[in-house]
Amino acid sequence: MPELRKDPVIGRWVIIATERARRPGVFLHSQKNTFEDGPCLFCDNQDREIFSIRQYSGAPWRVRVVESGTPLLSTNNKFSRRGHGLYDVVNDYGAHEVVIETPEHIANMADLSQEQIRMVFETYAVRYNELEKNTNFQYVIAYKNYGWVAGSRRIGHSRSQIIATSVNPFSAKEKLDGAKKYYNYRERCLYCDMIQQELEAKVRIVAESEHFVAMTPFAPRFVFEIWILPKQHNCDFAKGVVGHEHDLAGLMKIVLTKLKVGLEDPAYNYVIHSAPFRHGEKGTKWKTLAQDYHWHIEVLPRLTRVAGFEKGSGFYISSIPPESVAEFLREVKV
Amino acid sequence: MPELRKDPVIGRWVIIATERARRPGVFLHSQKNTFEDGPCLFCDNQDREIFSIRQYSGAPWRVRVVESGTPLLSTNNKFSRRGHGLYDVVNDYGAHEVVIETPEHIANMADLSQEQIRMVFETYAVRYNELEKNTNFQYVIAYKNYGWVAGSRRIGHSRSQIIATSVNPFSAKEKLDGAKKYYNYRERCLYCDMIQQELEAKVRIVAESEHFVAMTPFAPRFVFEIWILPKQHNCDFAKGVVGHEHDLAGLMKIVLTKLKVGLEDPAYNYVIHSAPFRHGEKGTKWKTLAQDYHWHIEVLPRLTRVAGFEKGSGFYISSIPPESVAEFLREVKV
Numbered sequence: 001m002p003e004l005r006k007d008p009v010i011g012r013w014v015i016i017a018t019e020r021a022r023r024p025g026v027f028l029h030s031q032k033n034t035f036e037d038g039p040c041l042f043c044d045n046q047d048r049e050i051f052s053i054r055q056y057s058g059a060p061w062r063v064r065v066v067e068s069g070t071p072l073l074s075t076n077n078k079f080s081r082r083g084h085g086l087y088d089v090v091n092d093y094g095a096h097e098v099v100i101e102t103p104e105h106i107a108n109m110a111d112l113s114q115e116q117i118r119m120v121f122e123t124y125a126v127r128y129n130e131l132e133k134n135t136n137f138q139y140v141i142a143y144k145n146y147g148w149v150a151g152s153r154r155i156g157h158s159r160s161q162i163i164a165t166s167v168n169p170f171s172a173k174e175k176l177d178g179a180k181k182y183y184n185y186r187e188r189c190l191y192c193d194m195i196q197q198e199l200e201a202k203v204r205i206v207a208e209s210e211h212f213v214a215m216t217p218f219a220p221r222f223v224f225e226i227w228i229l230p231k232q233h234n235c236d237f238a239k240g241v242v243g244h245e246h247d248l249a250g251l252m253k254i255v256l257t258k259l260k261v262g263l264e265d266p267a268y269n270y271v272i273h274s275a276p277f278r279h280g281e282k283g284t285k286w287k288t289l290a291q292d293y294h295w296h297i298e299v300l301p302r303l304t305r306v307a308g309f310e311k312g313s314g315f316y317i318s319s320i321p322p323e324s325v326a327e328f329l330r331e332v333k334v
Numbered sequence: 335m336p337e338l339r340k341d342p343v344i345g346r347w348v349i350i351a352t353e354r355a356r357r358p359g360v361f362l363h364s365q366k367n368t369f370e371d372g373p374c375l376f377c378d379n380q381d382r383e384i385f386s387i388r389q390y391s392g393a394p395w396r397v398r399v400v401e402s403g404t405p406l407l408s409t410n411n412k413f414s415r416r417g418h419g420l421y422d423v424v425n426d427y428g429a430h431e432v433v434i435e436t437p438e439h440i441a442n443m444a445d446l447s448q449e450q451i452r453m454v455f456e457t458y459a460v461r462y463n464e465l466e467k468n469t470n471f472q473y474v475i476a477y478k479n480y481g482w483v484a485g486s487r488r489i490g491h492s493r494s495q496i497i498a499t500s501v502n503p504f505s506a507k508e509k510l511d512g513a514k515k516y517y518n519y520r521e522r523c524l525y526c527d528m529i530q531q532e533l534e535a536k537v538r539i540v541a542e543s544e545h546f547v548a549m550t551p552f553a554p555r556f557v558f559e560i561w562i563l564p565k566q567h568n569c570d571f572a573k574g575v576v577g578h579e580h581d582l583a584g585l586m587k588i589v590l591t592k593l594k595v596g597l598e599d600p601a602y603n604y605v606i607h608s609a610p611f612r613h614g615e616k617g618t619k620w621k622t623l624a625q626d627y628h629w630h631i632e633v634l635p636r637l638t639r640v641a642g643f644e645k646g647s648g649f650y651i652s653s654i655p656p657e658s659v660a661e662f663l664r665e666v667k668v
Contacts, residue, residue, distance in 0.1 A: 002411075002426035004501060012504040015406055015426070072349055072643075072651060077336075085531045086524070087552045092336035092349070143646050151643075163643060167338060170346040170648030190420070197419045218421050271646025298646065309406075309485075309497060312477050312605025312632065314504030317406060 005219035009178040009190060014219040015317045041069075042100045042157040050097055051126060053119050063119045064100040065127060065162075071096040072163065079136045079166055095131060095164040099123055099142075100157070107156035108146060108265065110256035117249035120160070121241055124272065127162050128238035132277050137164040139172055139276045142237075147267025149302045160270075168276055175273060176293055183292030191294030192233050203323045206258070206330060209251040211244045216322035216329075223318055224263065224301040224325055226255055235293035237274035252297075254334055259301055262332035267302040339553035343512040343524060348553040349651045375403075376434045376491040384431055385460060387453050397453045398434040399461060399496075405430040406497065413470045413500055429465060429498040433457055433476075434491070441490035442480060442599065444590035451583035454494070455575055458606065461496050462572035466611050471498040473506055473610045476571075481601025483636045502610055509607065510627055517626030525628030526567050537657045540592070540664060543585040545578045550656035550663075557652055558597065558635040558659055560589055569627035571608035586631075588668055593635055596666035601636040 005014050047066035054061050073094025080091050101120045102112055109117060124142045131140050144160035145152040182190035198204055198215050206214040206226055214228045228251060234240030241248060259266060274295045310316050339348050381400035388395050407428025414425050435454045436446055443451060458476045465474050478494040479486040516524035532538055532549050540548040540560055548562045562585060568574030575582060593600060608629045644650050 002407075004424040004426065004499075006422035006424075006501075008420050008422070010504075011507070013424075013499075013501050017406055072351055073336075085535075086342050086527055088340035088342070090338040090340075090347075092338065139647075141643065141647050143643050145643075161643065163647075165338075165347075165647075165649070167340075167347050170344075171646060172648070173345070174648065193420055201419075269646065271643075273646070309475065309477050309479075309495065309605075312505065312603065312607070313473075313475050313497075313499075314506070314508065315499070 007217070007219040008182075008194060010174040011178060012219065012221070013315055014221065015315060016219075016321050017317055017319050040105055040155055040157050042155070042159060043103070043105050045100055047098075051123065051130075053123060060103060061100075062103065062116070063123045064103075065097050065123060066100065068096040068098050068161065073165065075134075090167055093136060093166045095134075095137070095162070097127065097162040099127075099160045099162060101160060102158055105156065106158050108256065108260060109144065109158050110253065110260045112158060112253070114246065114249045114253050117253055118246045121245040121248055121252075124160075124162065125238040125241055125245070128274070131162075131164045132238075132279075134164070135277075135279050136166050137277060138166060138168050140164045140274070141169065141172075141271065143269060143271040145269055147302070150267040150269045150300075152267075172273070172276060176275070179292045179294070189233055189292060189294050191229060191296065195229055195231060204326045206326050207251060207254045209247050211247045212251045214251055214255045216326045218322065220318050220322050220325075221316045222300050223303050223320055224259065224266075224329075225322075226259075226299040226329075228252065228255065228297040228299065229294065230296070233291075234295060235275035235290050237272050237295040240295050255299060255329075257334040258329045258332040259299075261334060262329060263301065263303070269300045269302065271298050271300070272296075273298065341551070341553040342516075342528060344508040345512060346553065346555070347649055348555065349649060350553075350655050351651050351653050374439055374489055374491050376489070376493060377437070377439050379434055381432075385457065385464075387457060394437060395434075396437065396450070397457045398437075399431050399457060400434065402430040402432050402495065407499065409468075424501055427470060427500045429468075429471070429496070431461065431496040433461075433494045433496060435494060436492055439490065440492050442590065442594060443478070443492050444587065444594045446492060446587070448580065448583045448587050451587055452580045455579040455582055455586075458494075458496065459572040459575055459579070462608070465496075465498045466572075466613075468498070469611075469613050470500050471611060472500060472502050474498045474608070475503065475605065477603060477605040479603055481636070484601040484603045484634075486601075506607070506610060510609070513626045513628070523567055523626060523628050525563060525630065529563055529565060538660045540660050541585060541588045543581050545581045546585045548585055548589050550660045552656065554652050554656050554659075555650045556634050557637050557654055558593065558600075558663075559656075560593075560633040560663075562586065562589065562631040562633065563628065564630070567625075568629060569609035569624050571606050571629040574629050589633060589663075591668040592663045592666040593633075595668060596663060597635065597637070603634045603636065605632050605634070606630075607632065 003016050005016055049064060049066055051065040052061040053063045073092055073096050077091045077093050079093040082089050102116055106112060128140050131137055142162045179190045195213060204216045212228055212230055214226055217225055217227050230240055275293045337350050339350055383400055385399040386395040387397045407426055407430050411425045411427050413427040416423050436450055462474050465471055476496045513524045529547060538550045546562055546564055548560055551559055551561050564574055609627045
């Protein structure tokens with residue numbers, strides 16, 4: 001029976017439109033990727049290097065972080081907040097980096113080796129820790145746009161981006177507020193409870209590794225949305241991932257390969273959600289944040305359009321239940 | 335100078351990326367509309383009629399409301415809420431109607447007469463009032479998808495949709511909460527204050543009528559986003575629009591024609607934001623809601639893609655300042 005489901009974290013209602021239910025195969029070719037030929041900006045990249053992983057000093061880079069050529073934010077301006085009548089303004093202040101995930105001209109992270117993906121996660125963690133040293137930064141987000149509809153230019157070289165901001169992004173605030181409400185009420189982490197319920201129910205599990213679980217959310221925003229969560233509680237990506245980068249890389253490779261094989265190479269985004277920086281805060285606030293939030297990765301395939309009703313109402317419509325998506329993906333052999 | 339701006343209602347930060355600033359002309363043809371040939375489902379519509387406007391009984395319809403052929407929600411199920419571990423579920427319960435805005439095969443509302451658009455707004459108001467009688471409904475939203483990227487099928491016949499829901503949509507909650515915080519602090523309506531500030535500053539005004547103002551928001555989510563607000567305070571669309579339908583229709587026609595001419599017929603959505611139903615509530619809660627919320631219409635042209643950073647962070651990036659958009663649109667002759 002069709003139903004409305006509420007996201008347990010932020011309280012967003014989602015319509016699971018089983019009346020319109022479609023089989024996963026319907027989404028094949030819906031948003032086919034294309035990549036331009038021509039010189040690649042990332043194969044023989046000479047941009048100013050911020051960080052790299054090399055086998056030894058002087059060896060060729062294996063993962064490379066450079067400043068974005070078209071930065072959204074930079075530290076060139078002075079950090080300042082000001083008002084403007086009833087409006088609030090902050091100067092452009094932040095960091096915008098590009099992580100070139102491989103020296104080879106490979107488009108999809110799914111096609112990198114587990115070892116190569118491990119180095120990408122290691123790189124993210126290094127950059128999170130480094131950017132945390134700037135106390136004007138409140139938040140860092142690492143994300144990937146793969147394919148044109150996901151916001152990537154048409155160059156087929158696997159890469160992702162890191163942005164540091166001086167204000168707390170809206171989604172982070174929503175998630176933190178939702179998780180905190182639950183914690184205040186139950187004195188338990190909402191995500192930990194959710195993982196336990198999901199591992200028992202098994203209906204939305206896509207794949208599992210020693211330390212992580214990949215599942216479709218109960219009330220997804222997007223068809224084929226997948227969350228990857230660490231089984232062990234930690235609010236902070238850079239601290240929580242330490243020692244488990246290889247395990248996470250293996251699960252990520254499985255998830256991305258299942259999407260690639262099962263849906264014939266769809267466009268997708270992924271986003272790492274971590275707690276905001278707590279810059280030397282001690283005591284209750286620090287402790288609460290550490291206990292009530294739980295870092296995770298959202299993988300968002302871009303298979304459907306978002307229409308006016310969804311834009312306007314914040315309601316999302318899922319034309320296939322997440323249980324069917326999980327079942328479909330479990331059966332895709334990789 | 336590039337800057338971050340905060341939406342005064344819900345607190346979402348937007349990056350105004352003036353470093354990447356582009357001229358409005360760049361958006362021409364970015365999302366060109368196409369319409370299929372073939373029989374139109376709406377020209378000679380025989381679906382079960384819910385409401386229509388006719389010159390006299392038995393005359394041909396001029397605006398017609400029918401049940402959606404592919405309803406997202408319906409009243410066929412019993413209304414019920416239930417839990418599922420830590421999750422919340424509500425049965426599919428609601429209404430989903432299609433407003434056929436003209437008997438003629440015209441695609442864009444911009445090309446309807448002011449009188450025809452007036453009848454569309456009158457129709458919305460009739461349906462809002464009628465749907466309010468069902469006390470299981472908490473919220474009604476009227477919206478339009480024009481063009482494929484805006485979520486419309488490829489049939490070129492001007493129409494819009496009305497959805498009634500048994501739960502409060504997420505965006506409504508966000509906006510209501512934001513407006514209430516401001517009201518509690520200042521004892522004034524946030525939207526009324528904003529309209530006053532904008533009418534004085536003039537930099538973001540697109541067009542104005544006797545009773546309404548069309549402006550670009552200070553911190554837009556989308557390039558070319560336009561808000562149409564009644565100058566007179568009212569939280570409720572159906573009550574507030576009474577007597578001003580013709581004036582609103584004239585301003586809407588100007589705004590949509592400016593978009594059509596200036597951007598060469600882009601895809602767009604519009605959404606009417608009204609307060610939730612208050613089903614016989616009296617006293618403080620009713621009075622507060624009536625005073626702190628302000629109904630309005632959001633017009634959302636669909637010119638750019640939304641990338642991973644925006645999906646993940648809730649930050650939106652505007653590659654052209656709303657002041658430039660307003661200036662550009664003011665100069666488009668209609």
